[in-house]
Amino acid sequence: MQKAEEARQYLAETDPIDGDPLLLAEVGITAPTLAEVASVVHAAYTQWQQIGAAIEAARLGAKSAIYAAATIEEAESIAMEVAWPAIWRQLWVSKNC
Known part of the structure; x- marks a missing residue:
């Protein structure tokens, strides 16, 4: 939840600062920039909701x-x-089979 909250706050700011530790840990792994990491994390959180x-x-x-x-x-x-839900079955099968 903290990572999702960091992403939400980062995306809502007009002049965001680079102070979000969980998002910063993913820069260069999940996406090349902090803004892109925040977007990916926010999209994933929304989908999981x-x-x-x-x-x-x-x-x-x-x-x-x-x-x-x-x-x-x-x-x-x-x-x-x-x-x-079909998506849950797909995720479970890909993770467990």
């Missing part, structure tokens, strides 16, 4: 349905059929 919201909706919906299930078998069936 959207993905996180979709994951949270799927998780909480499944949790509610599982609590309402009449049998263990019904609860297990619900758990196996959670409709995870």
